[in-house]
Amino acid sequence: MDDEEADNQTGEPMNGSATVAEAADTPAAVPAAVHAPSITPPAGGSRQDVFTLDEGAVVLQWPGHLSAASYEDFEGWLNLVLRKVKRSVVDEDGED
Numbered sequence: 001m002d003d004e005e006a007d008n009q010t011g012e013p014m015n016g017s018a019t020v021a022e023a024a025d026t027p028a029a030v031p032a033a034v035h036a037p038s039i040t041p042p043a044g045g046s047r048q049d050v051f052t053l054d055e056g057a058v059v060l061q062w063p064g065h066l067s068a069a070s071y072e073d074f075e076g077w078l079n080l081v082l083r084k085v086k087r088s089v090v091d092e093d094g095e096d
Helices: 020-025 068-086
Strands: 046-053 056-063
Touching: none
Parallel strands: none
Antiparallel strands: 046 056
16 A cells, blocks of 8 residues: 555545444544643642633642741732733734
């Protein structure tokens, strides 16, 4: 069989020999966006929150117990992350 007769994806012959019944038995490919994201569960004593957007999941994990100083650091870091994420926002026309 030469390269023109082989499917580029599977290498199988492209002679159209599959029947409708065979095609019906083969599950259709599901777009990746339909599947839930793979999210690692938090370690023991940690907390996690997941917020799902149209574009994907936002996952936040944090220790179950924080000192006041650690909370202040965390709050500052979250504000920094929010500023960074805001740079990714595009308007309705798809422009930055």
